[in-house]
Amino acid sequence: MTPDEFRRYGHEAIDWIAAYLENPQRYPVLPRVKPGQLTDALPEAGPRQGEPMEKITADFERLVVPAMTHWNHPGFFAYFANSSTPEGILGEMFTAALNGNGMLWKTSPAVTELEQVVLRWLRQWSGLPENWFGLIYDTASVASMHAIAAAREACDPESRTRGNRPGLVVYTSEQAHSSIEKGAIAVGIGQDYVRKIAVDDEFRMRPDALREAIEKDILAGLRPCCVSATVGTTSTTSVDPVPAIADICEQYRLWLHVDTAYAGATAILPEYRWAFAGCERADSFVTNPHKWLLTPMDCSVFYTRRPDVLRRAFSLVPEYLQTAQDPRAVNLMDYGVPLGRRFRALKLWFILRSYGLEGLQEVLRAHIRMAQEFAAVVDGDPRFERTAPAPFSVVNFRYNGTDDENKRILEAVNATGEAFLSGTVLHGRFTMHLAVGNHATRPEHVRRAWQLVQAEAGAVAASA
């Protein structure tokens, strides 16, 4: 394709995207496709000769788009809702065009330095310590795996050369994200050495239970190594008591990782600083702008106050990547497994500048208000109960019936194409989970979701 043809198809793509952003509701939020349907609609083999772009974009629109789950739909309330903003899309366009690779400073100074700059801005807005070092990974799962590997390095510096020795232990709560356990499996610590500490009745890690588990492991000759606390757990957005956990980590000299992939965005709100108390004592900290800071997938921000440990765990410079040493020329490949590095900071820079601190605060506060309004109407309806506190923009609730009835309500709501909620299990009972986090979501979309839930509950009650 020539640059002139790119100009033509690019302008068409912009118009298509603008129309999509203008009306993301033209598609149902959950697609009406069966497993295998898209696969079966596409050719078994790729084309021998090149095809015209018109044909490709027509298939994109006819086959691919209707098989998408529309995360940009304002009725997307599942998991942690998020969205792609125009600013983020522009950033991704330039990233794709420049195609810089920031493995070394030299292979793209701008990729390396802009990453440091935007992460400093975000750190300042979030009230986090000045001396923290930041870098971007693709996902929080990968970031947390690096945190666990750094903890291992700090606790057993010989592990890099001699391998992981059995008996290092990682602690997290029953409500932590599965990525902590997966990270421990990946780095060779093993599932048996992940302690899922009990939570209190508001789903927060119990420091007394953490201390007890550590003491028990020490008595058994094991080596406690890392605690992963969560600010904003996946199911209920509960906030672990980080100050008490940090005390324990200091006493036993354990690496403290804080997973705040979703809720970390709210560190920029003064009224949410309580949730981050103690985080300044963390060794590492992960938050995902691709969740609630309006950034397209993928962009997971990782901070550590011990970059030397992370670097010791991962630095490995072959001859073909040797460059001149300069203290201001950071080589980000030294801090993790991936060598190649997309220019992910660009989209985040566009968003931080275009919204500004106050603009982002406004978006988050609006989402929180909508979720709190939803929580209040659930509380006001005796047919429903809330199943967890809602400190951020996520509300867990259930219909006062069987698990099966709740699942039927959820499925019926999701089948409308107007809203998509997810489910989880709390205290052994199935519960519905509504998350507000999409920049297109307005109060009427949340109210509509509630109408749908009420209507389907009514249908379930009538058929009972």
Next chain:
Amino acid sequence: MTPDEFRRYGHEAIDWIAAYLENPQRYPVLPRVKPGQLTDALPEAGPRQGEPMEKITADFERLVVPAMTHWNHPGFFAYFANSSTPEGILGEMFTAALNGNGMLWKTSPAVTELEQVVLRWLRQWSGLPENWFGLIYDTASVASMHAIAAAREACDPESRTRGNRPGLVVYTSEQAHSSIEKGAIAVGIGQDYVRKIAVDDEFRMRPDALREAIEKDILAGLRPCCVSATVGTTSTTSVDPVPAIADICEQYRLWLHVDTAYAGATAILPEYRWAFAGCERADSFVTNPHKWLLTPMDCSVFYTRRPDVLRRAFSLVPEYLQTAQDPRAVNLMDYGVPLGRRFRALKLWFILRSYGLEGLQEVLRAHIRMAQEFAAVVDGDPRFERTAPAPFSVVNFRYNGTDDENKRILEAVNATGEAFLSGTVLHGRFTMHLAVGNHATRPEHVRRAWQLVQAEAGAVAASA
């Protein structure tokens, strides 16, 4: 930003990108910036209030672009040259706009299914076995780490629960990419248990030395686990003798991983099938379309004939991600560490369709011809020698002088801004490395690089 504003800035961005693609030589390939220069030019803190897009894009053009290393410059010959094609940029635009996340089939059927479809097409074009399962990771480093973790699972199924036990051994060659060693460190096998097998004088792993190392480790009570062979090594693009290595892997029941991050593209050329002999017996195989298949960063394709093992190593499904079971609804999160998954297949689908098999073959053949022409002129100049065979599109060569003189030549060439070559060390001597792989590179660009090298060598000779 409203959709209408996006329309406006989007059209401007398209025009900017088209002009950039029309003339990537308007910027020097290596930027003329000092470490810290971009950082110092940007504000210490992010803006409180949002800023107009005009100001942001003006700063992008004034500060960021001149601090980029221009991988799109036709004179980019370092490492493995690559490029971002218009088709790939269009794909990334739609990916950013839709912002689908393919962690589960349900969270975006199209993300999951299109990934399977394009990887099937590519597998067929590459003559790889029909029953291989494919998925996309961000980088080959991450893909190879997963291969090593799968090898560990196959060799010691209890490692998932009980952790990595010391003594598993990974084998690769002295010329292998550093990611193999890094992967072994990451998963807890440890650097001491990575054997870098000697190579022959054409930089290919010696099967006799591999067998000897395995026997020695078995005698020492260790557990050989994985061999990573390379088709197209990083420094010289040498091809390990995969058939002989596969024999050894079968005999000792070791996982065979093939790293062909760069050269894997040539599997679509019948005249290069020799390089992939034996690969059909591999357990896993990684190739990077973001290297030589014209795809923007990042897109690393991973195939395995034992997806069950990879899945056993990594599957972990919490309550909040439970979905209905359907054999055709693959949940790609089960096959690795990252949970979130960008719609990376879309850009690859655009490229495979727009070029077609024959179009891609033509691009690769043109690159190979240019590199071979360069090799021939080096061979014809008695002041220079080639330091390795050049089976693909990479030529290693040196000036018949000291290492220091070669480094001075390389630095002087790179300082012109017209070409960027990298260096490596072969048989203990510094050598220059020229890689052709950018879709804008034409024979005149390669000839110009040779002129520059000759001129700088002349200057070095004159000053000696």
